[in-house]
Amino acid sequence: MxxxxxxxxxxxxxxxxxxxxxxxxxxxxxxxxxxxxxxxxxxxxxxxxxxNKHEIGKKVIEVIIRKRIKDGFITPLKNTDGNIPELLLDVFTDRIKNYTHREKALGCPANNLVGEIGYTEQDFRVILKSLFEEWRIELSNAIEAGKKRGEIKKEVNSSGAAISLICAFEGVRSVRKVYDDDSIFNEFMESMGIFIKSLSL
The missing domain is CATH 1.10.10.60 (Homeodomain-like)
Structure with a gap:
């Protein structure tokens, strides 16, 4: 033992x-x-x-990166008891508000790997894709719940809105790496609020 x-x-x-x-x-x-x-x-x-390093890389994605995304973005989206637009805004802005200086400077670990390996590491790509898909589906489900409760417009494409939110978030995490301050984060959070409001009733 x-x-x-x-x-x-x-x-x-x-x-x-x-x-x-x-x-x-x-x-x-x-x-x-x-x-x-x-x-x-x-x-x-x-x-x-x-x-080899490849085996370690797979474990890092499966154990650490998966946990970070699940804890930060997927699990909170399951709590759909409250107002859905507020939930979406909280999920995508609370994380940014609480990032350390190091996390701001280095960006998103999952996004960094996607950018670095691209299409070359098939095993990594499959795991990362499944993780982003899990995130997209949970986000789509939350948006659908908001539509059923009359909090989000029925004509909103739930999957499309989910992808837009994820890509906007991952994009700003990446671009923030070349900035010395939080100005781009502040503008992102403001525009995120406007976008989510445009989905809402």
Missing amino acids: KQELKSKETQDLIINTSFELFYEKGYNATSIPDIMKETSLSKGAFYHHFK
Whole structure:
């Protein structure tokens, strides 16, 4: 049991450290020696858990990036008891208001990976696509709930509005990386409010 716990702790150490390095340096620029150095693990201990960087990359997406998006955007959208337009605005602006300086400077980890690997890493692309699809579907469901309750216009294309919200958010996270202040975030939050209001009754 102790050995299993130690093995799990070592695996978690590798995954968490790799996430931080990928986030800071990029996936392609991070090497296995970089990860071993940061974790202070021997070669044998490292390769006991992962055969290569590709395996680590998949785990980082499945474990850390998925959790970030689920906790920040997907799970909150399930709480449709209150006003839906207010829920949408809260989900897309509260995160921005609470980002650390580092998160503002480095952008969205999922979006960074999409931009870096493009179409080249099929395994990564499939996992990331499923994650964005899960987000889109949950967002569409929330908009549909708002339409049924008379809070959102019936003619609104729920899936199209969901994609617009996600792409606008991911876009501003990316563009913010070249700014030294929050001016673009402030303008985004204002325009997000206008867009959501245009969907509302």
